[in-house]
Amino acid sequence: MKHYISRLLALILVVVIGVSGCSSVAGTMSGDYRQDTLDLVSSLRTALTLPDGAPEKPAAQADARTKINDFAAAYRRDPALTKLSSFTTMRTALNSLAGHYSSYPNRPVPEKLKKRLEAEFQQVEMALKRGT
Numbered sequence: 001m002k003h004y005i006s007r008l009l010a011l012i013l014v015v016v017i018g019v020s021g022c023s024s025v026a027g028t029m030s031g032d033y034r035q036d037t038l039d040l041v042s043s044l045r046t047a048l049t050l051p052d053g054a055p056e057k058p059a060a061q062a063d064a065r066t067k068i069n070d071f072a073a074a075y076r077r078d079p080a081l082t083k084l085s086s087f088t089t090m091r092t093a094l095n096s097l098a099g100h101y102s103s104y105p106n107r108p109v110p111e112k113l114k115k116r117l118e119a120e121f122q123q124v125e126m127a128l129k130r131g132t
Helices: 002-022 033-049 057-075 085-103 111-130
Strands: none
Touching: 033 057, 033 085, 033 111, 057 085, 085 111
16 A cells, blocks of 8 residues: 555656746756755655665655756756766766666665765765855
């Protein structure tokens, strides 16, 4: 029963986010690169650290996926950002996570990848503090 409820909650969240995302070009992004990047890192950390059986995990994963897509759409074509170390490191982390989800969609993220992503998230945060 819990399985069906969590799937229903995830579906409702995806529909709500999808409908609200259609009304705005930036989606969940504010236009402030630094703050949007920190929000994305926080969302990804939450989605990665929740235990697999947690009822809020599907909603956290759906939120993270939405933010990943919005982040890529908002910032990937900005030439001023593509040279920043925070941006390139963030893209590396997102590509690693996307590669896992596309190759192993039904498997949890391995600890080794989680540790690497956490190290990359810390690098992103340090680069943002330095302004790079």
